[in-house]
Amino acid sequence: MTADAVAPMAPRSPGAREVNALKTSPARRTAPAEASARAPGGRWGAALRSVRSGDWLAVVAVLYLVAQLALVVPRLGHGLGWDESVYVSQHDPRNPAVFFSAPRSRGTSLLTAPVIAATDSVVVLRVALALLSSAALYAAFRVWRPLVGARTAAFAALLFAGLWIAVLSGAMAMPNLWVAFGSVGAVGWFLRDDGTRTGTGGDSRKSKGRYWWLAGCVAAVALFRAPDAVWLVLPLAAIALVRRERRRTLPYLAAGLLAGLAQWVVEAYARWGGVAERLRVSSATEGDMGLHWNIGTAWRAVNGPLLCRPCTAGSPDSPGLALWWLALPLLTAAAVYVALRGRRPAPTLVPVACAAALAVPYLLLIGYSAPRFLLPTYALLSLPVAVLLRRMRRRRALAMAAVALVVLQSASQIAVLHREVGSTARTDARYVAAAEGLRSLGVTPPCLVTGPRALPIGYAAGCASAQTHGNNASTTRAELLRRAAEVPTAVLTQRGHRPPKYARDWTPYELPHTPGWTAWKAPSTGRQ
Secondary structure (H helix, E strand, O other), X not given: OOHHHHOOOOOOOOOHHHHHHHHOOHHHHHHHHHHHHHOOOHHXXXXXXXXXXXXXXXXXXXXXXXXXXXXXXXXXXXXOOHHHHHHHHOOOOOOOOOOOOOOOOOHHHHHHHHHHHHOOOHHHHHHHHHHHHHHHHHHHHHOOHHHHOHHHHHHHHHHHHOOHHHHHHHOOOOOHHHXXXXXXXXXXXXXXXXXXXXXXXXXXXHHHHHHHHHHHHHHHHHHHOHHHHHHHHHHHHHHHHHOHHHHHHHHHHHHHHHHHHHHHHHHHXXXXXXXXXXXXXXXXXXXXXXOOOOHHHHHHOOOOOOOEOOOOOOOOOOHHHHHHHHHHHHHHHHHHHHHHHOOOOHHHHHHHHHHHHHHHHHXXXXXXXXXXXXXXXXXXXXXXXHHHHHHHHHOHHHHHHHHHHHHHHHHHHHHHHHHHHHHHHHHHHHHHHHHHHHHHOOOOOOOEEEOOOHHHHHHHHOOEEOOOOOXXXXXXXXXXXXXXXXXXXXXXXXXXXXXXXXXXXXXXXXXXXXXXOEEEEOOOOOOO
16 A cells, blocks of 8 residues: 555545535524624614615505504594595495495495494594505505516605605595506506416416406406596507517406406496496586596696686696696606617506506596596606606716705695695585584484585485485485485585575574585474
8 A cells, every 4th residue: 555545634625515504504594693683773773684675665655654644644534525425335334325426436435345344433444544555555566676676666656655645545535546556566567477488387377476466456446447447458458469478468458357347337237227328427427528638627736626626726726836747747758768778668668658548538538637536647657757766876966866856846745735634624524514513403314415515414414315416416306305204304505505496495504613504404294
């Protein structure tokens, strides 16, 4: 044997496997965590690092919830608005349902049904809606993380959630905000179908899962606003027909639309005799839908009131606080220009196309406006605008300017929110005061209220409401008089107005804490 053979072996240096094993051993894994926990503020530091790694969207959702609970819920916890009363009453087990007109859809009523079945507390309802809307904000914009990045998706959510009408709508029982969330989710899932065919079972299930999420978002939009779902699907279907890699989304777009519209169609035949008649009645209720240049009206309503019908103001309240509305088309055009010069224009172009489609009925087909009508458009446009503004961070001066503009925008929106929440609270308080006045007159359930503002006041009083004419006509004069002979009934009039001829001999009472509203109470003769 040679000397080398009998010499002791030299220590062998660790190989790659041993090094990796050492790196992943339990002792090695736990040491940094223990050091972090021992360090001052270690747990908070870990939380901050998790935020930096992509949880900013959760922070935005929490801020959105806090804004609603601090600025909206405390002031609107005493009563419901007109449209809210209509939606919430549909599944209220304690009070009669308010007349449900042809243009409305049932999604909001279904959303609030579990809460209103459990309690009649308006505060609980608003807190529940605030929680749900904050979760929906997170879920909708989270879909976009793989498309634009985690921080850009969070920034887009911040831009949208910072609008005063988005904060106010979160705790209100209204449909447009939920259409916005559903639209953001639908467009995101549509774009996340890259058209590639996967071979493994797991990848195939994930691909089908994206399609079903797309269908679910479209169905949700249809439940909340049936016409809006059609406007949303039109550009998506057109893109799917043109782009071969998107064609597999077509059956799911159709399935979601049909599922969401099914209830609306069934109700159309049950109450109006068909879809065409429901659309005709809806058009009449909206003031004869047709070609209307309504952009000026939308501009005048951008800072309120919540319903601008008729909209006679020459300019919006505090026009300086509405300049963002004029800047939005310019920012969108810039985002489109930049996207067309890049390699992946779809995450910008598709939401812009859908936003434009959803804006068409509210800017070109009706003659009045409300700030909430354009919430879906704002939500979709927040994504390309966020992508554009995030690009500016590469240049320090532009980045600082963008940050300053966002801060000023947030401050202006808080100012408008404070004013509009106060205005809404005063209106709701008048409805509650009128309802309390009716009760003091003996108009208590079962009872009937008719006349202007009868829908929200009647619901607040626990009474049924009915109208013999107008957009909410639901009964005839003969039927109303028959019911007036059976239950306590009152006709409401505004200051200086007389009641209908059939109620001229009824007893008038001015309702306290209202702007001169009068209740004309029917005689109780013949009631048991």
